[in-house]
Amino acid sequence: TTKLSKEKVEITKEQQALVKSIVDAYNRHQIPQDMTKKLLQEQYSAEENFLLLTEMATSQVQVLVEFTKNIPGFLSLDCEDQIALLKGSAVEAMFLRSAQVLSKRMPNGYTEVLKERVRNSGMSEEFMTPMFNFYKSIDELQMVQEEQALLTAVTILTPDRPYVKDYQAVERLQETMLVVLRKLCVLQHPQDPQYFARLLGRLTELRTLNHYHAEMLTSWRMNDQKFTPLLCELWDVQ
Numbered sequence: 001t002t003k004l005s006k007e008k009v010e011i012t013k014e015q016q017a018l019v020k021s022i023v024d025a026y027n028r029h030q031i032p033q034d035m036t037k038k039l040l041q042e043q044y045s046a047e048e049n050f051l052l053l054t055e056m057a058t059s060q061v062q063v064l065v066e067f068t069k070n071i072p073g074f075l076s077l078d079c080e081d082q083i084a085l086l087k088g089s090a091v092e093a094m095f096l097r098s099a100q101v102l103s104k105r106m107p108n109g110y111t112e113v114l115k116e117r118v119r120n121s122g123m124s125e126e127f128m129t130p131m132f133n134f135y136k137s138i139d140e141l142q143m144v145q146e147e148q149a150l151l152t153a154v155t156i157l158t159p160d161r162p163y164v165k166d167y168q169a170v171e172r173l174q175e176t177m178l179v180v181l182r183k184l185c186v187l188q189h190p191q192d193p194q195y196f197a198r199l200l201g202r203l204t205e206l207r208t209l210n211h212y213h214a215e216m217l218t219s220w221r222m223n224d225q226k227f228t229p230l231l232c233e234l235w236d237v238q
């Protein structure tokens with residue numbers, strides 16, 4: 001086992017401030033309530049479900065940008081690198097977000113309705129399976145909100161995205177998050193010293209979903225489904 005689990009793990013004052021600012025940003029930036037209400041009310045059809053998810057995806061990108069701007073140090077990165085990180089991590093952040101939302105037990109059956117609409121949105125089986133497997137593996141972790149917020153920040157601050165110029169600057173920021181995340185995991189799950197490693201394993205699983213997503217977009221376009229201008233720009237489609 002790692003030394004950490006033997007020693008008393010201390011979170012420093014500045015690390016506490018870091019976690020607080022990221023968790024606050026994570027909780028502050030959510031898709032608008034009226035959109036989630038629509039999800040519960042609109043009638044079911046593959047087209048209607050796809051439209052709703054497209055609206056949610058578009059809103060989620062805007063939420064993601066606002067959240068990212070609140071990650072300490074992000075705005076001091078090179079501007080073009082900021083764009084490269086957002087473009088490169090948007091799909092993973094979206095799938096991570098959907099897994100975190102779907103693994104919550106919502107009182108009004110929101111997660112069941114959302115799952116049903118995802119299942120019936122014109123997405124083919126071959127992408128559905130890996131995506132729902134991912135949801136299950138995130139659900140098993142039962143992450144607390146600090147872990148969810150930090151894991152999202154770690155995903156965004158992945159240095160090896162296309163077109164990132166100052167790799168080291170991004171790596172340093174990600175490292176800062178990982179150090180805090182590891183301490184939180186040890187403190188939150190003392191009985192499971194491998195918890196942090198399992199959390200990082202989810203990031204590897206996330207990357208494979210990136211690959212499926214490109215094909216998912218293509219298959220949707222084959223059925224001439226329309227995306228929004230923001231999604232087209234983000235994913236270089238149309």
Ligand SMILES: C[C@]12CC[C@H]3[C@@H](CC=C4C=C(C(=O)O)CC[C@@]43C)[C@@H]1CC[C@@H]2C(=O)c1ccc(O)cc1
Pocket residue numbers: 030031050053054055056057060094095097098101114118226227228231
């Ligand atoms: C990722 C996704 C779009 C965004 C959805 C996610 C399911 C759950 C969500 C919960 C959210 C919340 O409660 O905050 C924000 C939106 C998200 C994150 C969908 C599953 C498949 C879909 C998709 O890939 C897709 C992509 C392009 C489209 O045009 C339509 C769907």
